[in-house]
Amino acid sequence: MLTVRNLHARVAGRDILKGIDLSVRFGEVHAIMGPNGSGKSTLARVLAGHPEYEVTAGEVTFEGEDLLAMDPETRARVGVFMAFQYPVEIPGVNNAYFLKTALNTVRKHRGKEELDAMEFLTLVRERMKQLDMDEAFLNRPVNEGFSGGEKKRNEIFQMAVLEPRLAVLDETDSGLDIDALRVVADGVNAMRSADRAFLVVTHYQRLLTYIVPDVVHVLSEGRIVRSGDKSLALELEDKGYGWLEEPVGKP
Amino acid sequence: MSTSTDTIEELAGREYQHGFVTDVEQEVIPRGLSEDVVRMISAKKNEPEWLLTWRLQAYRTWLAMKEPTWGNVTFGPIDYQNIIYYAAPKPKKTLTSLDEVDPEIRRTFEKLGIPLDEQKRFSGVAVDAVFDSVSVATTFKEKLGELGIIFCSFSDAVRNHPELVRKYLGTVVPYTDNFFATLNSAVFSDGSFAYIPKGVRCPMELSTYFRINAKETGQFERTLIVAEEGAYVSYLEGCTAPMRDENQLHAAVVELVALDNATIKYSTVQNWYPGDKDGKGGIYNFVTKRGACAGVNSKITWTQVETGSAITWKYPGCILQGDNSIGEFYSVATTNNWQQADTGTKMIHLGKNTKSTIVSKGISAGHGQNTYRGLVKIAKGAKGAHNYSKCDSLLIGDRCGAHTFPFLEIKNSTARVEHEASTSKIGEDQIFYCRQRGISTEDAVNMIVSGFCKDVFRQLPMEFAVEAQKLLSVSLEGSVG
Numbered sequence: 001m002l003t004v005r006n007l008h009a010r011v012a013g014r015d016i017l018k019g020i021d022l023s024v025r026f027g028e029v030h031a032i033m034g035p036n037g038s039g040k041s042t043l044a045r046v047l048a049g050h051p052e053y054e055v056t057a058g059e060v061t062f063e064g065e066d067l068l069a070m071d072p073e074t075r076a077r078v079g080v081f082m083a084f085q086y087p088v089e090i091p092g093v094n095n096a097y098f099l100k101t102a103l104n105t106v107r108k109h110r111g112k113e114e115l116d117a118m119e120f121l122t123l124v125r126e127r128m129k130q131l132d133m134d135e136a137f138l139n140r141p142v143n144e145g146f147s148g149g150e151k152k153r154n155e156i157f158q159m160a161v162l163e164p165r166l167a168v169l170d171e172t173d174s175g176l177d178i179d180a181l182r183v184v185a186d187g188v189n190a191m192r193s194a195d196r197a198f199l200v201v202t203h204y205q206r207l208l209t210y211i212v213p214d215v216v217h218v219l220s221e222g223r224i225v226r227s228g229d230k231s232l233a234l235e236l237e238d239k240g241y242g243w244l245e246e247p248v249g250k251p
Numbered sequence: 252m253s254t255s256t257d258t259i260e261e262l263a264g265r266e267y268q269h270g271f272v273t274d275v276e277q278e279v280i281p282r283g284l285s286e287d288v289v290r291m292i293s294a295k296k297n298e299p300e301w302l303l304t305w306r307l308q309a310y311r312t313w314l315a316m317k318e319p320t321w322g323n324v325t326f327g328p329i330d331y332q333n334i335i336y337y338a339a340p341k342p343k344k345t346l347t348s349l350d351e352v353d354p355e356i357r358r359t360f361e362k363l364g365i366p367l368d369e370q371k372r373f374s375g376v377a378v379d380a381v382f383d384s385v386s387v388a389t390t391f392k393e394k395l396g397e398l399g400i401i402f403c404s405f406s407d408a409v410r411n412h413p414e415l416v417r418k419y420l421g422t423v424v425p426y427t428d429n430f431f432a433t434l435n436s437a438v439f440s441d442g443s444f445a446y447i448p449k450g451v452r453c454p455m456e457l458s459t460y461f462r463i464n465a466k467e468t469g470q471f472e473r474t475l476i477v478a479e480e481g482a483y484v485s486y487l488e489g490c491t492a493p494m495r496d497e498n499q500l501h502a503a504v505v506e507l508v509a510l511d512n513a514t515i516k517y518s519t520v521q522n523w524y525p526g527d528k529d530g531k532g533g534i535y536n537f538v539t540k541r542g543a544c545a546g547v548n549s550k551i552t553w554t555q556v557e558t559g560s561a562i563t564w565k566y567p568g569c570i571l572q573g574d575n576s577i578g579e580f581y582s583v584a585t586t587n588n589w590q591q592a593d594t595g596t597k598m599i600h601l602g603k604n605t606k607s608t609i610v611s612k613g614i615s616a617g618h619g620q621n622t623y624r625g626l627v628k629i630a631k632g633a634k635g636a637h638n639y640s641k642c643d644s645l646l647i648g649d650r651c652g653a654h655t656f657p658f659l660e661i662k663n664s665t666a667r668v669e670h671e672a673s674t675s676k677i678g679e680d681q682i683f684y685c686r687q688r689g690i691s692t693e694d695a696v697n698m699i700v701s702g703f704c705k706d707v708f709r710q711l712p713m714e715f716a717v718e719a720q721k722l723l724s725v726s727l728e729g730s731v732g
Contacts, residue, residue: 048687051679076689088684092702101698102688109689141702158688 007058018222034219079165185210309436408444442472511546530589533561544576568597586619615651
């Protein structure tokens with residue numbers, strides 16, 4: 001569903017991604033790991049279309065379409081969701097209104113009926129229950145005054161409501177205590193399905209004990225230097241990232 | 252750098268939607284200002300001698316006054332001798348009912364969304380429609396009359412209720428008040444008058460819609476609202492003007508009087524022509540609005556949404572005379588392109604346990620400059636007075652400015668005064684976050700701005716809150732950078 005070929009990207013005049021190749025199929029969960037500054041979050045943001053990141057070479061196709069040609073909102077509408085590493089606060093705009101607007105925009109794009117207030121409430125209540133969230137949360141302004149854990153949970157909640165085809169989780173585990181981590185992971189696991197894929201960007205193996213990946217990629221200096229199954233993550237936990245920096249596989 | 256900036260800039264292009272001109276036969280007087288002109292205006296209205304005297308006193312006072320320069324706004328010199336002080340559509344005959352309003356004018360108001368047919372009107376809103384210098388129609392007069400409520404043009408009030416006008420005119424904003432108010436006192440042509448008798452709760456919103464049409468004229472309307480003991484009224488004014496290259500002066504005066512236990516809510520949605528993208532043309536909106544909470548437990552609430560005008564200079568205030576009286580000011584002021592606004596309020600606490608609340612939201616975009624200027628004055632005798640002020644500024648782009656000048660004058664040690672202020676910028680981050688959820692840039696900006704203005708919009712009557720929100724999104728369209 002997602003094919004990344006030779007992707008190069010830069011931000012603020014610095015080259016970060018230096019040739020990423022990646023292929024993700026429906027139903028799969030891919031983990032993107034790597035040391036700080038390796039380009040993990042850049043990859044996530046480039047896929048979401050963040051305007052500050054400039055693609056200098058390469059291509060990305062999503063379900064056969066040129067993803068890079070789409071503006072960020074179109075990517076969201078065709079089913080690319082990014083859970084932010086630092087969710088943004090929008091004072092005065094309540095969660096329910098924000099999410100209903102987003103959901104109906106996405107539904108409209110997919111040729112589905114827009115939901116009215118009652119239908120929307122029924123849906124979000126169900127999702128909130130799954131994520132063990134308080135309903136009062138709907139009337140609070142988007143992310144304003146939320147704790148770090150609440151913000152991350154809100155991202156997963158939005159994902160659960162928007163039902164994307166491809167979900168990119170950008171360091172969703174950072175700043176979470178173990179209980180919150182479990183809730184987030186449960187939310188993700190509940191959404192795993194044959195018609196959806198996940199790209200889980202993380203620095204630590206910890207999250208991957210809860211969200212078990214099909215494939216693990218290790219990024220270093222803007223390139224994928226290793227790919228493997230879930231055991232690769234454990235190996236990294238053991239050895240750290242240092243051993244990967246040496247050039248590999250060159251004759 | 253970022254593509255979203257370009258997108259947002261592109262969106263800015265939407266034009267002012269009320270900029271058309273109505274072709275009607277006008278009666279205008281020669282340009283310029285003199286005692287003769289003042290007399291001429293008064294004569295056209297067959298005014299009583301006392302009102303002409305009042306106007307002339309104002310005119311003579313004005314001659315010795317200087318245009319104020321303390322505002323944080325800049326504009327070229329205004330040639331007061333080059334303004335036409337009176338313009339009125341020529342009536343085909345004397346109107347006896349609403350059906351006889353000139354169809355051209357009727358169409359104008361319909362185009363503006365203000366149908367003058369009572370049936371077509373939002374139910375529950377009575378309108379006084381002012382076209383250039385005169386009131387052309389007032390709806391629901393009879394229905395209101397049954398309750399003893401007087402709602403009519405200022406000229407009608409002078410004709411039919413001179414004792415009331417004489418009793419209250421100039422009691423809140425005296426003709427000596429300030430340069431623009433004094434000018435208005437000399438040459439005001441029409442406006443609205445509302446009187447709510449003792450114990451009556453006005454069952455519908457009263458509103459005045461001001462339309463400037465004629466070229467090179469100034470509009471000087473005057474509004475007077477009196478709420479007797481225990482009365483309640485909610486009043487709304489709206490305004491638009493054609494797009495013209497030259498600046499036009501609008502110097503209005505509004506006076507409110509609330510007696511014991513009376514409440515007046517006064518809401519403004521100001522959408523005068525703001526000038527074009529390069530700052531050419533637009534209305535100079537130099538307005539004096541003040542309410543007297545004259546009686547105990549009286550309450551006056553000013554709510555304003557200021558999106559139009561090249562320059563806005565207004566400080567709707569309250570004189571909290573009666574013990575336990577309450578003054579409130581809720582304001583959203585936006586400046587886009589080259590607009591300038593210097594607006595705020597004055598809360599003068601005289602009575603005991605008087606309370607005031609100020610919530611001001613300034614939004615600047617383009618090269619717009621937005622100033623909040625407020626005075627909270629607590630007099631010696633105002634024991635237990637309380638003021639709460641909150642002034643927030645939102646910047647869109649990096650070429651605009653926000654300024655805050657809060658003045659406090661406290662002469663009673665039991666007073667409690669709280670002031671909060673914040674300045675924030677619509678971030679690319681916020682917009683990207685919305686877009687990543689499928690929401691377009693335009694909708695994202697609207698959403699962020701209306702979130703910012705929520706505390707003020709919730710003070711507006713329902714229908715108008717929706718209007719105000721729409722207006723705001725049009726006036727700010729494409730302004731994020």
